[in-house]
Amino acid sequence: MILSASNIKKSFKSGKSETLVLNNINFNVEEGQMVAIMGVSGSGKSTLLHILGLLDEPDSGDVYFSGEKINFTDKKNLALLRNANIGFVFQFYSLINELSVLENVLLPTMINGIIKIDYAKELLLRVGINQEFFNKRSYNLSGGEKQRVAIARALINNPKVIITDEPTSNIDENNAKLLMSLLRDLQQSFNTTVVISTHSNKIARFCDTTYFLSEGVLTNEDNS
Numbered sequence: 714m715i716l717s718a719s720n721i722k723k724s725f726k727s728g729k730s731e732t733l734v735l736n737n738i739n740f741n742v743e744e745g746q747m748v749a750i751m752g753v754s755g756s757g758k759s760t761l762l763h764i765l766g767l768l769d770e771p772d773s774g775d776v777y778f779s780g781e782k783i784n785f786t787d788k789k790n791l792a793l794l795r796n797a798n799i800g801f802v803f804q805f806y807s808l809i810n811e812l813s814v815l816e817n818v819l820l821p822t823m824i825n826g827i828i829k830i831d832y833a834k835e836l837l838l839r840v841g842i843n844q845e846f847f848n849k850r851s852y853n854l855s856g857g858e859k860q861r862v863a864i865a866r867a868l869i870n871n872p873k874v875i876i877t878d879e880p881t882s883n884i885d886e887n888n889a890k891l892l893m894s895l896l897r898d899l900q901q902s903f904n905t906t907v908v909i910s911t912h913s914n915k916i917a918r919f920c921d922t923t924y925f926l927s928e929g930v931l932t933n934e935d936n937s
C-alpha cells in the first residue's frame with residue numbers, strides 16, 4: 714500500500730462551535746492506482762487531501778506512506794518527504810504568473826538543487842505544451858494549458874503519488890476529459906498513484922476506485 718490512513722478525525726473550530734469534518738476515515742490506495750474522492754461542496758474533500766498529501770495534521774488517526782507511519786511533528790522531514798514523493802495539482806492552477814512556463818515546472822527542483830531543464834522540457838511536450846510556450850509567462854496560458862503545466866510540474870521530481878484537488882473544475886467539459894485522459898496516460902506510463910477530488914461522476918469514471926465522502930464518513934466503490 715503506497716498511501717493509507719486509519720481512523721482519521723479532523724474538526725475545525727470557529728468561535729464556540731466546532732465542526733467535525735472527518736469522522737474516523739479509513740483510506741487505502743495501492744501503488745499505480747487512480748482513485749477519486751467524491752462529495753458535495755463542503756464535505757471535506759480538500760481537508761482529506763491535505764492530510765493525505767502530508768500538508769496538514771489530523772486531530773487523531775495515522776497516515777502511512779509506503780508503509781511508514783508519518784510523524785507530523787517533524788516538519789523538516791515532512792517537507793523533504795513531500796517534495797521527493799508527492800506532486801500536487803490544485804484547482805486554481807497555483808502557477809506563479811510572473812515566472813515562465815519552464816521556470817514554473819522547474820520550481821520543485823529548486824528545493825533539492827537538481828535543476829532538470831531537459832526533463833522539464835520533455836514533460837511539457839508530453840503534456841501537450843509546445844516549445845513556443847516554454848519561455849512565455851504563465852499568465853498568457855488558457856485554464857486548460859495552465860493545468861497541463863501544473864501536471865508537468867507535479868511530475869518533475871518523479872513523485873510516487875499525485876494529489877489533485879478538483880483539477881477540472883475551472884475548465885470546460887471537453888478539456889476536462891482531455892486532462893483526465895492525459896492524467897490516466899501519465900499514471901500508467903510512470904506507474905504513479907493518483908488521488909483526485911471531484912464533484913463530477915464523469916471525472917470519477919476515469920478512476921479505478923471511487924470514494925464518497927459524506928457527513929464525515931468515507932465509503933468506496935470499485936469502478937471495474
Ligand SMILES: Nc1ncnc2c1ncn2[C@@H]1O[C@H](COP(=O)(O)OP(=O)(O)OP(=O)(O)O)[C@@H](O)[C@H]1O
Binds near residue numbers: 758759760
Ligand atoms: N482552515 C479551516 N478553518 C475552518 N474551517 C475550515 C477550514 N478548512 C475547511 N474548513 C471547513 O471544513 C469543511 C470542509 O471543507 P473542505 O474545503 O474540505 O470541503 P470540500 O469538500 O473540499 O469543498 P469544495 O468542494 O467546495 O472545495 C467546510 O465546512 C469548511 O468551511
